[in-house]
Amino acid sequence: MPRLNQFRFYIRSLMLIHNQVNLPSTEGSQCTFIDFSNNNIISNVNYFPEARKGRCHIYSYPSRMQYYSGITNNFPGGLYTYVRVVLLLDEHPFEHEFFLRIQKSFPFMEQLSLINHKSQNRKQSSELNNDNRNLSVIQYSFLNALDIVEVHDDYIEQFLFDTKTHLQNNVLLCINYKSLKRVTHNFTRDATRINCTKINELILFEDFSRYHYLTHRNITIIGIDDDEEFQNTVKVMQIMNMSNDDLNSIF
Known part of the structure:
Protein backbone atom coordinates (compact mmCIF):
# COMPACT_ATOMS: atom_id res chain seq x y z
CA MET A 1 0.00 0.00 0.00
CA PRO A 62 -3.34 10.01 19.25
CA SER A 63 -6.17 7.55 19.60
CA ARG A 64 -9.85 7.84 18.74
CA MET A 65 -11.02 4.84 20.75
CA GLN A 66 -14.01 5.36 23.04
CA TYR A 67 -13.16 2.60 25.52
CA TYR A 68 -9.95 2.01 27.46
CA SER A 69 -9.90 -1.07 29.69
CA GLY A 70 -7.32 -2.79 31.86
CA ILE A 71 -5.49 0.37 32.95
CA THR A 72 -2.91 -0.26 35.68
CA ASN A 73 -0.36 1.80 37.58
CA ASN A 74 1.89 1.40 34.54
CA PHE A 75 -0.44 3.52 32.42
CA PRO A 76 1.82 5.56 30.11
CA GLY A 77 -0.35 8.66 30.23
CA GLY A 78 -1.37 10.89 27.35
CA LEU A 79 -4.55 12.71 26.41
CA TYR A 80 -7.58 10.70 25.23
CA THR A 81 -10.40 13.09 24.43
CA TYR A 82 -12.53 10.45 22.66
CA VAL A 83 -12.59 7.94 25.53
CA ARG A 84 -15.87 7.78 27.44
CA VAL A 85 -15.60 4.42 29.26
CA VAL A 86 -12.62 3.44 31.46
CA LEU A 87 -11.81 0.28 33.44
CA LEU A 88 -9.01 0.37 36.03
CA LEU A 89 -7.58 -2.80 37.58
CA ASP A 90 -4.36 -3.82 39.30
CA GLU A 91 -2.87 -6.09 41.93
CA HIS A 92 -1.01 -3.08 43.35
CA PRO A 93 -2.63 -0.12 45.12
CA PHE A 94 -3.94 2.92 43.28
CA GLU A 95 -2.88 6.09 45.08
CA HIS A 96 -4.54 9.52 44.92
CA GLU A 97 -1.96 10.77 42.40
CA PHE A 98 -2.91 7.94 40.04
CA PHE A 99 -6.52 9.10 39.94
CA LEU A 100 -5.30 12.62 39.20
CA ARG A 101 -3.47 11.25 36.16
CA ILE A 102 -6.58 9.36 35.04
CA GLN A 103 -8.76 12.45 35.29
CA LYS A 104 -6.29 14.51 33.26
CA SER A 105 -5.85 11.81 30.60
CA PHE A 106 -9.60 11.20 30.21
CA PRO A 107 -11.23 14.62 30.71
CA PHE A 108 -14.52 13.54 29.09
CA MET A 109 -14.84 10.17 30.84
CA GLU A 110 -18.48 9.28 31.51
CA GLN A 111 -18.28 5.75 32.95
CA LEU A 112 -15.61 4.42 35.28
CA SER A 113 -15.20 0.89 36.66
CA LEU A 114 -12.56 -0.06 39.21
CA ILE A 115 -11.17 -3.43 40.36
CA ASN A 116 -8.57 -3.31 43.13
CA HIS A 117 -8.57 -5.10 46.49
CA LYS A 118 -5.26 -3.70 47.79
CA SER A 119 -5.32 -0.92 50.39
CA GLN A 120 -3.74 2.41 49.58
CA ASN A 121 -0.28 2.89 51.05
CA ARG A 122 -0.13 6.67 51.14
CA LYS A 123 -3.59 6.96 52.69
CA GLN A 124 -2.18 5.36 55.82
CA SER A 125 0.59 7.97 55.93
CA SER A 126 -1.97 10.77 55.60
CA GLU A 127 -3.99 9.31 58.45
CA LEU A 128 -0.91 9.12 60.67
CA ASN A 129 -0.26 12.79 59.96
CA ASN A 130 -3.99 13.54 60.32
CA ASP A 131 -3.75 15.86 57.35
CA ASN A 132 -5.48 15.62 53.96
CA ARG A 133 -5.05 19.30 53.11
CA ASN A 134 -2.23 18.61 50.68
CA LEU A 135 -4.47 16.44 48.48
CA SER A 136 -5.86 18.01 45.33
CA VAL A 137 -9.59 17.47 45.00
CA ILE A 138 -10.26 15.59 41.75
CA GLN A 139 -13.21 16.86 39.73
CA TYR A 140 -14.96 14.48 37.35
CA SER A 141 -16.95 16.92 35.25
CA PHE A 142 -18.64 14.38 32.95
CA LEU A 143 -18.74 11.20 35.06
CA ASN A 144 -22.28 9.84 35.27
CA ALA A 145 -21.69 6.17 36.18
CA LEU A 146 -19.26 4.76 38.76
CA ASP A 147 -18.72 1.05 39.46
CA ILE A 148 -16.80 0.41 42.69
CA VAL A 149 -18.17 -3.03 43.58
CA GLU A 150 -14.91 -4.99 43.43
CA VAL A 151 -12.72 -2.68 45.52
CA HIS A 152 -11.06 -2.21 48.89
CA ASP A 153 -12.83 0.28 51.17
CA ASP A 154 -10.04 2.81 50.56
CA TYR A 155 -11.33 3.39 47.02
CA ILE A 156 -14.85 3.98 48.22
CA GLU A 157 -13.41 6.69 50.45
CA GLN A 158 -11.39 7.93 47.48
CA PHE A 159 -14.56 8.65 45.51
CA LEU A 160 -17.00 9.54 48.29
CA PHE A 161 -14.83 11.80 50.45
CA ASP A 162 -15.39 15.42 49.40
CA THR A 163 -11.79 16.19 50.41
CA LYS A 164 -10.58 13.86 47.63
CA THR A 165 -13.22 13.85 44.88
CA HIS A 166 -15.86 16.19 43.54
CA LEU A 167 -18.66 14.35 41.73
CA GLN A 168 -21.15 16.01 39.44
CA ASN A 169 -24.88 15.64 39.99
CA ASN A 170 -26.94 12.67 38.80
CA VAL A 171 -24.36 9.91 39.18
CA LEU A 172 -25.21 6.21 38.94
CA LEU A 173 -23.27 4.37 41.68
CA CYS A 174 -22.78 0.58 41.73
CA ILE A 175 -21.41 -0.61 45.06
CA ASN A 176 -21.51 -3.38 47.66
CA TYR A 177 -24.00 -2.51 50.37
CA LYS A 178 -21.92 -3.74 53.31
CA SER A 179 -18.92 -1.77 52.06
CA LEU A 180 -21.00 1.37 51.62
CA LYS A 181 -22.45 1.02 55.10
CA ARG A 182 -19.00 0.46 56.56
CA VAL A 183 -17.34 3.42 54.85
CA THR A 184 -20.19 5.84 55.56
CA HIS A 185 -20.30 4.76 59.23
CA ASN A 186 -23.82 3.47 58.88
CA PHE A 187 -24.78 6.40 56.62
CA THR A 188 -23.84 9.08 59.16
CA ARG A 189 -20.34 10.15 58.07
CA ASP A 190 -20.06 13.83 57.19
CA ALA A 191 -17.05 13.30 54.89
CA THR A 192 -19.19 11.23 52.50
CA ARG A 193 -22.42 13.19 52.72
CA ILE A 194 -21.82 15.78 49.97
CA ASN A 195 -20.86 13.30 47.25
CA CYS A 196 -23.64 10.93 48.28
CA THR A 197 -26.16 13.68 47.61
CA LYS A 198 -24.88 13.70 44.02
CA ILE A 199 -26.00 10.08 43.52
CA ASN A 200 -29.15 9.88 41.46
CA GLU A 201 -29.32 6.09 41.13
CA LEU A 202 -27.81 3.56 43.53
CA ILE A 203 -27.33 -0.12 42.65
CA LEU A 204 -26.51 -2.17 45.72
CA PHE A 205 -25.00 -5.64 45.51
CA GLU A 206 -26.25 -7.94 48.31
CA ASP A 207 -29.19 -7.34 50.62
CA PHE A 208 -29.66 -4.27 52.76
CA SER A 209 -32.01 -3.38 55.60
CA ARG A 210 -31.76 0.36 56.21
CA TYR A 211 -30.41 3.58 54.78
CA HIS A 212 -30.74 7.24 55.64
CA TYR A 213 -29.65 10.13 53.46
CA LEU A 214 -29.91 8.11 50.25
CA THR A 215 -33.62 7.37 50.70
CA HIS A 216 -34.73 9.89 48.08
CA ARG A 217 -32.68 8.19 45.38
CA ASN A 218 -33.52 5.41 42.96
CA ILE A 219 -32.18 2.22 44.57
CA THR A 220 -31.86 -1.19 42.94
CA ILE A 221 -30.81 -4.40 44.70
CA ILE A 222 -28.70 -6.95 42.85
CA GLY A 223 -28.15 -10.35 44.46
CA ILE A 224 -25.02 -12.01 43.10
CA ASP A 225 -23.23 -15.07 44.43
CA ASP A 226 -20.16 -15.02 42.21
CA ASP A 227 -16.52 -14.54 43.17
CA GLU A 228 -15.40 -13.76 39.64
CA GLU A 229 -14.51 -10.06 39.54
CA PHE A 230 -15.00 -9.70 35.82
CA GLN A 231 -18.42 -11.35 35.93
CA ASN A 232 -19.55 -8.71 38.40
CA THR A 233 -17.99 -5.95 36.34
CA VAL A 234 -19.67 -7.15 33.15
CA LYS A 235 -23.02 -7.32 34.92
CA VAL A 236 -22.57 -3.80 36.25
CA MET A 237 -21.76 -2.53 32.77
CA GLN A 238 -24.87 -4.27 31.44
CA ILE A 239 -26.86 -2.48 34.10
CA MET A 240 -25.30 0.74 32.79
CA ASN A 241 -27.10 -0.07 29.49
CA MET A 242 -23.95 -1.10 27.64
CA SER A 243 -24.61 -3.38 24.69
CA ASN A 244 -22.84 -6.68 24.04
CA ASP A 245 -20.94 -5.05 21.18
CA ASP A 246 -19.69 -2.37 23.57
CA LEU A 247 -18.63 -5.00 26.10
CA ASN A 248 -16.77 -6.92 23.41
CA SER A 249 -14.91 -3.72 22.58
CA ILE A 250 -13.70 -3.46 26.17
CA PHE A 251 -12.84 -7.02 27.23
Whole structure:
Protein backbone atom coordinates (compact mmCIF):
# COMPACT_ATOMS: atom_id res chain seq x y z
CA MET A 1 0.00 0.00 0.00
CA PRO A 2 2.36 2.69 -1.25
CA ARG A 3 -0.14 5.53 -0.69
CA LEU A 4 -0.84 4.69 2.94
CA ASN A 5 0.55 7.55 5.02
CA GLN A 6 -1.09 6.83 8.35
CA PHE A 7 -2.45 3.70 10.01
CA ARG A 8 -4.64 3.90 13.14
CA PHE A 9 -5.17 0.76 15.18
CA TYR A 10 -5.80 -0.62 18.66
CA ILE A 11 -4.65 -4.14 19.56
CA ARG A 12 -5.55 -5.72 22.90
CA SER A 13 -4.59 -9.22 24.03
CA LEU A 14 -4.96 -11.40 27.11
CA MET A 15 -2.29 -13.95 28.05
CA LEU A 16 -2.53 -16.88 30.45
CA ILE A 17 0.73 -17.38 32.32
CA HIS A 18 1.80 -20.90 33.29
CA ASN A 19 5.45 -20.97 34.39
CA GLN A 20 6.56 -19.11 31.30
CA VAL A 21 10.12 -17.81 31.24
CA ASN A 22 10.35 -15.58 28.18
CA LEU A 23 7.39 -13.27 28.61
CA PRO A 24 6.69 -10.39 26.23
CA SER A 25 7.79 -6.97 27.43
CA THR A 26 6.67 -3.43 26.69
CA GLU A 27 10.03 -2.72 25.06
CA GLY A 28 9.82 -5.82 22.88
CA SER A 29 6.33 -4.95 21.72
CA GLN A 30 7.46 -1.43 20.89
CA CYS A 31 10.31 -2.72 18.74
CA THR A 32 7.83 -4.63 16.59
CA PHE A 33 6.65 -1.34 15.14
CA ILE A 34 10.04 0.27 14.62
CA ASP A 35 9.37 0.62 10.87
CA PHE A 36 6.17 2.64 11.46
CA SER A 37 8.01 5.93 11.06
CA ASN A 38 4.87 7.99 10.42
CA ASN A 39 3.02 6.68 13.47
CA ASN A 40 3.43 7.24 17.19
CA ILE A 41 2.91 3.77 18.67
CA ILE A 42 2.22 3.15 22.35
CA SER A 43 2.57 -0.32 23.85
CA ASN A 44 1.97 -1.37 27.43
CA VAL A 45 2.35 -4.90 28.84
CA ASN A 46 1.16 -5.74 32.37
CA TYR A 47 1.32 -8.96 34.35
CA PHE A 48 -0.91 -10.08 37.21
CA PRO A 49 0.89 -12.87 39.11
CA GLU A 50 -2.01 -13.57 41.47
CA ALA A 51 -4.40 -14.08 38.56
CA ARG A 52 -1.67 -15.67 36.39
CA LYS A 53 -2.62 -13.43 33.51
CA GLY A 54 -1.05 -10.79 31.34
CA ARG A 55 -2.57 -7.97 29.31
CA CYS A 56 -1.09 -6.14 26.38
CA HIS A 57 -2.23 -2.88 24.78
CA ILE A 58 -0.74 -1.62 21.53
CA TYR A 59 -2.25 1.31 19.72
CA SER A 60 -1.54 4.30 17.53
CA TYR A 61 -1.49 7.69 19.21
CA PRO A 62 -3.34 10.01 19.25
CA SER A 63 -6.17 7.55 19.60
CA ARG A 64 -9.85 7.84 18.74
CA MET A 65 -11.02 4.84 20.75
CA GLN A 66 -14.01 5.36 23.04
CA TYR A 67 -13.16 2.60 25.52
CA TYR A 68 -9.95 2.01 27.46
CA SER A 69 -9.90 -1.07 29.69
CA GLY A 70 -7.32 -2.79 31.86
CA ILE A 71 -5.49 0.37 32.95
CA THR A 72 -2.91 -0.26 35.68
CA ASN A 73 -0.36 1.80 37.58
CA ASN A 74 1.89 1.40 34.54
CA PHE A 75 -0.44 3.52 32.42
CA PRO A 76 1.82 5.56 30.11
CA GLY A 77 -0.35 8.66 30.23
CA GLY A 78 -1.37 10.89 27.35
CA LEU A 79 -4.55 12.71 26.41
CA TYR A 80 -7.58 10.70 25.23
CA THR A 81 -10.40 13.09 24.43
CA TYR A 82 -12.53 10.45 22.66
CA VAL A 83 -12.59 7.94 25.53
CA ARG A 84 -15.87 7.78 27.44
CA VAL A 85 -15.60 4.42 29.26
CA VAL A 86 -12.62 3.44 31.46
CA LEU A 87 -11.81 0.28 33.44
CA LEU A 88 -9.01 0.37 36.03
CA LEU A 89 -7.58 -2.80 37.58
CA ASP A 90 -4.36 -3.82 39.30
CA GLU A 91 -2.87 -6.09 41.93
CA HIS A 92 -1.01 -3.08 43.35
CA PRO A 93 -2.63 -0.12 45.12
CA PHE A 94 -3.94 2.92 43.28
CA GLU A 95 -2.88 6.09 45.08
CA HIS A 96 -4.54 9.52 44.92
CA GLU A 97 -1.96 10.77 42.40
CA PHE A 98 -2.91 7.94 40.04
CA PHE A 99 -6.52 9.10 39.94
CA LEU A 100 -5.30 12.62 39.20
CA ARG A 101 -3.47 11.25 36.16
CA ILE A 102 -6.58 9.36 35.04
CA GLN A 103 -8.76 12.45 35.29
CA LYS A 104 -6.29 14.51 33.26
CA SER A 105 -5.85 11.81 30.60
CA PHE A 106 -9.60 11.20 30.21
CA PRO A 107 -11.23 14.62 30.71
CA PHE A 108 -14.52 13.54 29.09
CA MET A 109 -14.84 10.17 30.84
CA GLU A 110 -18.48 9.28 31.51
CA GLN A 111 -18.28 5.75 32.95
CA LEU A 112 -15.61 4.42 35.28
CA SER A 113 -15.20 0.89 36.66
CA LEU A 114 -12.56 -0.06 39.21
CA ILE A 115 -11.17 -3.43 40.36
CA ASN A 116 -8.57 -3.31 43.13
CA HIS A 117 -8.57 -5.10 46.49
CA LYS A 118 -5.26 -3.70 47.79
CA SER A 119 -5.32 -0.92 50.39
CA GLN A 120 -3.74 2.41 49.58
CA ASN A 121 -0.28 2.89 51.05
CA ARG A 122 -0.13 6.67 51.14
CA LYS A 123 -3.59 6.96 52.69
CA GLN A 124 -2.18 5.36 55.82
CA SER A 125 0.59 7.97 55.93
CA SER A 126 -1.97 10.77 55.60
CA GLU A 127 -3.99 9.31 58.45
CA LEU A 128 -0.91 9.12 60.67
CA ASN A 129 -0.26 12.79 59.96
CA ASN A 130 -3.99 13.54 60.32
CA ASP A 131 -3.75 15.86 57.35
CA ASN A 132 -5.48 15.62 53.96
CA ARG A 133 -5.05 19.30 53.11
CA ASN A 134 -2.23 18.61 50.68
CA LEU A 135 -4.47 16.44 48.48
CA SER A 136 -5.86 18.01 45.33
CA VAL A 137 -9.59 17.47 45.00
CA ILE A 138 -10.26 15.59 41.75
CA GLN A 139 -13.21 16.86 39.73
CA TYR A 140 -14.96 14.48 37.35
CA SER A 141 -16.95 16.92 35.25
CA PHE A 142 -18.64 14.38 32.95
CA LEU A 143 -18.74 11.20 35.06
CA ASN A 144 -22.28 9.84 35.27
CA ALA A 145 -21.69 6.17 36.18
CA LEU A 146 -19.26 4.76 38.76
CA ASP A 147 -18.72 1.05 39.46
CA ILE A 148 -16.80 0.41 42.69
CA VAL A 149 -18.17 -3.03 43.58
CA GLU A 150 -14.91 -4.99 43.43
CA VAL A 151 -12.72 -2.68 45.52
CA HIS A 152 -11.06 -2.21 48.89
CA ASP A 153 -12.83 0.28 51.17
CA ASP A 154 -10.04 2.81 50.56
CA TYR A 155 -11.33 3.39 47.02
CA ILE A 156 -14.85 3.98 48.22
CA GLU A 157 -13.41 6.69 50.45
CA GLN A 158 -11.39 7.93 47.48
CA PHE A 159 -14.56 8.65 45.51
CA LEU A 160 -17.00 9.54 48.29
CA PHE A 161 -14.83 11.80 50.45
CA ASP A 162 -15.39 15.42 49.40
CA THR A 163 -11.79 16.19 50.41
CA LYS A 164 -10.58 13.86 47.63
CA THR A 165 -13.22 13.85 44.88
CA HIS A 166 -15.86 16.19 43.54
CA LEU A 167 -18.66 14.35 41.73
CA GLN A 168 -21.15 16.01 39.44
CA ASN A 169 -24.88 15.64 39.99
CA ASN A 170 -26.94 12.67 38.80
CA VAL A 171 -24.36 9.91 39.18
CA LEU A 172 -25.21 6.21 38.94
CA LEU A 173 -23.27 4.37 41.68
CA CYS A 174 -22.78 0.58 41.73
CA ILE A 175 -21.41 -0.61 45.06
CA ASN A 176 -21.51 -3.38 47.66
CA TYR A 177 -24.00 -2.51 50.37
CA LYS A 178 -21.92 -3.74 53.31
CA SER A 179 -18.92 -1.77 52.06
CA LEU A 180 -21.00 1.37 51.62
CA LYS A 181 -22.45 1.02 55.10
CA ARG A 182 -19.00 0.46 56.56
CA VAL A 183 -17.34 3.42 54.85
CA THR A 184 -20.19 5.84 55.56
CA HIS A 185 -20.30 4.76 59.23
CA ASN A 186 -23.82 3.47 58.88
CA PHE A 187 -24.78 6.40 56.62
CA THR A 188 -23.84 9.08 59.16
CA ARG A 189 -20.34 10.15 58.07
CA ASP A 190 -20.06 13.83 57.19
CA ALA A 191 -17.05 13.30 54.89
CA THR A 192 -19.19 11.23 52.50
CA ARG A 193 -22.42 13.19 52.72
CA ILE A 194 -21.82 15.78 49.97
CA ASN A 195 -20.86 13.30 47.25
CA CYS A 196 -23.64 10.93 48.28
CA THR A 197 -26.16 13.68 47.61
CA LYS A 198 -24.88 13.70 44.02
CA ILE A 199 -26.00 10.08 43.52
CA ASN A 200 -29.15 9.88 41.46
CA GLU A 201 -29.32 6.09 41.13
CA LEU A 202 -27.81 3.56 43.53
CA ILE A 203 -27.33 -0.12 42.65
CA LEU A 204 -26.51 -2.17 45.72
CA PHE A 205 -25.00 -5.64 45.51
CA GLU A 206 -26.25 -7.94 48.31
CA ASP A 207 -29.19 -7.34 50.62
CA PHE A 208 -29.66 -4.27 52.76
CA SER A 209 -32.01 -3.38 55.60
CA ARG A 210 -31.76 0.36 56.21
CA TYR A 211 -30.41 3.58 54.78
CA HIS A 212 -30.74 7.24 55.64
CA TYR A 213 -29.65 10.13 53.46
CA LEU A 214 -29.91 8.11 50.25
CA THR A 215 -33.62 7.37 50.70
CA HIS A 216 -34.73 9.89 48.08
CA ARG A 217 -32.68 8.19 45.38
CA ASN A 218 -33.52 5.41 42.96
CA ILE A 219 -32.18 2.22 44.57
CA THR A 220 -31.86 -1.19 42.94
CA ILE A 221 -30.81 -4.40 44.70
CA ILE A 222 -28.70 -6.95 42.85
CA GLY A 223 -28.15 -10.35 44.46
CA ILE A 224 -25.02 -12.01 43.10
CA ASP A 225 -23.23 -15.07 44.43
CA ASP A 226 -20.16 -15.02 42.21
CA ASP A 227 -16.52 -14.54 43.17
CA GLU A 228 -15.40 -13.76 39.64
CA GLU A 229 -14.51 -10.06 39.54
CA PHE A 230 -15.00 -9.70 35.82
CA GLN A 231 -18.42 -11.35 35.93
CA ASN A 232 -19.55 -8.71 38.40
CA THR A 233 -17.99 -5.95 36.34
CA VAL A 234 -19.67 -7.15 33.15
CA LYS A 235 -23.02 -7.32 34.92
CA VAL A 236 -22.57 -3.80 36.25
CA MET A 237 -21.76 -2.53 32.77
CA GLN A 238 -24.87 -4.27 31.44
CA ILE A 239 -26.86 -2.48 34.10
CA MET A 240 -25.30 0.74 32.79
CA ASN A 241 -27.10 -0.07 29.49
CA MET A 242 -23.95 -1.10 27.64
CA SER A 243 -24.61 -3.38 24.69
CA ASN A 244 -22.84 -6.68 24.04
CA ASP A 245 -20.94 -5.05 21.18
CA ASP A 246 -19.69 -2.37 23.57
CA LEU A 247 -18.63 -5.00 26.10
CA ASN A 248 -16.77 -6.92 23.41
CA SER A 249 -14.91 -3.72 22.58
CA ILE A 250 -13.70 -3.46 26.17
CA PHE A 251 -12.84 -7.02 27.23
